[in-house]
Amino acid sequence: MLLQIQEVVKQAHAESDSHDYSHVFTVCGFAIEIAKNIDEKVNPFVCIAGALLHDIGKTNRIFSNIHGLLGGTLAEELLDGLKVNPKIRDTVTRVVVRHTPTSNIPPETPEEKVVFDADTLDRLGLMGLLRGFLGKTGSMEQILTKYMEKRKLDYGKLNYDYSKQLGDKLHQELLEFLFIVEERLHSRMASITHLFDREGLVQDS
Numbered sequence: 001m002l003l004q005i006q007e008v009v010k011q012a013h014a015e016s017d018s019h020d021y022s023h024v025f026t027v028c029g030f031a032i033e034i035a036k037n038i039d040e041k042v043n044p045f046v047c048i049a050g051a052l053l054h055d056i057g058k059t060n061r062i063f064s065n066i067h068g069l070l071g072g073t074l075a076e077e078l079l080d081g082l083k084v085n086p087k088i089r090d091t092v093t094r095v096v097v098r099h100t101p102t103s104n105i106p107p108e109t110p111e112e113k114v115v116f117d118a119d120t121l122d123r124l125g126l127m128g129l130l131r132g133f134l135g136k137t138g139s140m141e142q143i144l145t146k147y148m149e150k151r152k153l154d155y156g157k158l159n160y161d162y163s164k165q166l167g168d169k170l171h172q173e174l175l176e177f178l179f180i181v182e183e184r185l186h187s188r189m190a191s192i193t194h195l196f197d198r199e200g201l202v203q204d205s
Contacts, residue, residue, distance in 0.1 A: 019058040030118035040110040051097030068103035117163035125170035
């Protein structure tokens with residue numbers, strides 16, 4: 001059944017940019033790693049199915065900002081079609097809904113926290129930052145400023161100590177890179193702010 005879900009997910013994310021199936025499977029790998037190393041008991045099927053389906057709502061860009069809520073509905077339909085036990089179906093659906101802060105419903109169960117952490121870990125580090133820039137519109141300054149500030153906060157959102165162990169090196173890598181980018185961005189903007197003044201092209205009216 002998990003292989004069937006995997007195939008659906010791979011097809012659904014085939015044309016996604018920052019949330020392609022490599023992201024989904026990376027999150028799945030993190031989720032398994034975290035689940036194996038925490039004290040709380042985790043249902044393997046719920047955890048893996050939730051990780052595979054967590055961004056199924058992202059395949060529709062129009063509803064990207066509420067992709068957790070949309071994804072929950074899509075996951076429910078898929079799991080119904082696969083004849084998954086309704087109780088398990090609902091548990092997986094809640095994992096999908098609560099994996100993202102944009103749903104405004106924080107994770108509560110171990111499976112929800114594990115998938116939340118796994119998704120957060122793939123936003124850390126240099127690759128996580130670059131992945132977040134894909135598909136974004138606006139000026140370079142707007143994109144960099146908005147998403148760099150968001151990424152600084154991700155590490156602090158992790159639920160488990162083991163998740164923080166996994167993410168510590170990635171977080172430090174991210175902060176070091178952000179320091180360089182912010183410095184260069186500041187220099188770039190400062191260099192053009194008074195360009196005409198420096199060139200003597202602005203005269204008093």
